[in-house]
Amino acid sequence: MTTEYAGTDEAAVAPPTLRRDLEAVLMVVDQPVSEYDLAKALGVPLDVVTRTLEDLSREYTEQGRGFDLRAVAEGWRVYTRPECADIVEHFLKEGQEVRLTQAALETMAVVAYRQPVSRGRVSAVRGVNCDGVMRTLVLRGLIEESGHDPESGALLYRTTSYFLERLGLRGLDELPDLAPFLPDDIEGLDDTGEHN
Known part of the structure; x- marks a missing residue:
C-alpha cells in the first residue's frame, strides 16, 4: 500500500x-x-x-x-x-523447562569463558548475531548485565549464581579447561578465534 x-x-x-x-x-x-x-x-x-x-x-x-x-x-x-509482561515472564522462566538450544549453549559458553563480555564480542566469537539469544539468557536468569566497557561504552554481561547452580558448580574456576578442545594451530589466533 x-x-x-x-x-x-x-x-x-x-x-x-x-x-x-x-x-x-x-x-x-x-x-x-x-x-x-x-x-x-x-x-x-x-x-x-x-x-x-x-x-x-x-x-x-x-x-x-x-x-x-x-x-x-x-x-x-x-x-x-x-499487560502481557506477566505471561511473557512466565513463559520464559517457569513455563519453559525445555533444554537450551545449541545457539543458547554456545552463547552461554562464550559468556562464561570470556566474562565480562559485550554482545558484540559474543557475536564476533560465534560469527552470528546473538542479540536474541542473549536476551533469552538474561530473561532465564543465566546471564546478567555487569556494567559498561570503559573504552567502547558497550554493556557487558556475566554469568549468574543461578548459572552456577544449574551447572552444579561452586565457582567459575570449576569450569572445564578448554585447552583439549582447541585446535593445534592456536598460535596466531586473535581474541575472536580468527587467524591474524
Missing part, C-alpha cells in the same frame, strides 16, 4: 514496502533506533519514516497486539505490552 503524506511543497510518497521494511528492522534491533537512522538506511525521507512509524504504532494499539511500537528518547523500538 502506497501512502501519500502532505505537509511539504510536494506530497511525499511512502514506498509500498516501507511498512514491511520498518517492521523487519525493528524486530531485530536490541536498542531504540532513531528516525534519522531508519530513513538513512532505507533511503526514504525522514518525514515519511516518522509518519509511517506513528501509523504503525497507532495500528498496533488499535488492533490490541501483544507488542507495542514506542518512541522513546533514543528512537523507536518494539516492546511487549505491559
Whole structure:
C-alpha cells in the first residue's frame, strides 16, 4: 500500500514496502533506533519514516497486539505490552523447562569463558548475531548485565549464581579447561578465534 503524506511543497510518497521494511528492522534491533537512522538506511525521507512509524504504532494499539511500537528518547523500538509482561515472564522462566538450544549453549559458553563480555564480542566469537539469544539468557536468569566497557561504552554481561547452580558448580574456576578442545594451530589466533 502506497501512502501519500502532505505537509511539504510536494506530497511525499511512502514506498509500498516501507511498512514491511520498518517492521523487519525493528524486530531485530536490541536498542531504540532513531528516525534519522531508519530513513538513512532505507533511503526514504525522514518525514515519511516518522509518519509511517506513528501509523504503525497507532495500528498496533488499535488492533490490541501483544507488542507495542514506542518512541522513546533514543528512537523507536518494539516492546511487549505491559499487560502481557506477566505471561511473557512466565513463559520464559517457569513455563519453559525445555533444554537450551545449541545457539543458547554456545552463547552461554562464550559468556562464561570470556566474562565480562559485550554482545558484540559474543557475536564476533560465534560469527552470528546473538542479540536474541542473549536476551533469552538474561530473561532465564543465566546471564546478567555487569556494567559498561570503559573504552567502547558497550554493556557487558556475566554469568549468574543461578548459572552456577544449574551447572552444579561452586565457582567459575570449576569450569572445564578448554585447552583439549582447541585446535593445534592456536598460535596466531586473535581474541575472536580468527587467524591474524
